[in-house]
Amino acid sequence: MKRKIPYWCIGVGLGVLLLVIGFQEEQFKDLYQKAVIICLECIGIG
Numbered sequence: 604m605k606r607k608i609p610y611w612c613i614g615v616g617l618g619v620l621l622l623v624i625g626f627q628e629e630q631f632k633d634l635y636q637k638a639v640i641i642c643l644e645c646i647g648i649g
Contacts, residue, residue, distance in 0.1 A: 625631050 622631075625634075
């Protein structure tokens with residue numbers, strides 16, 4: 604009897620894998636800095 608893996612499990616696994624790759628490439632730092640700048644501009648502080 605073969606067990607089927609739900610599609611959402613594959614999607615979650617792929618998402619986690621891409622996040623880990625992004626952390627290793629230090630892309631998260633750049634993305635976070637840009638997001639903070641945009642948020643501060645929207646609020647009117649930056």
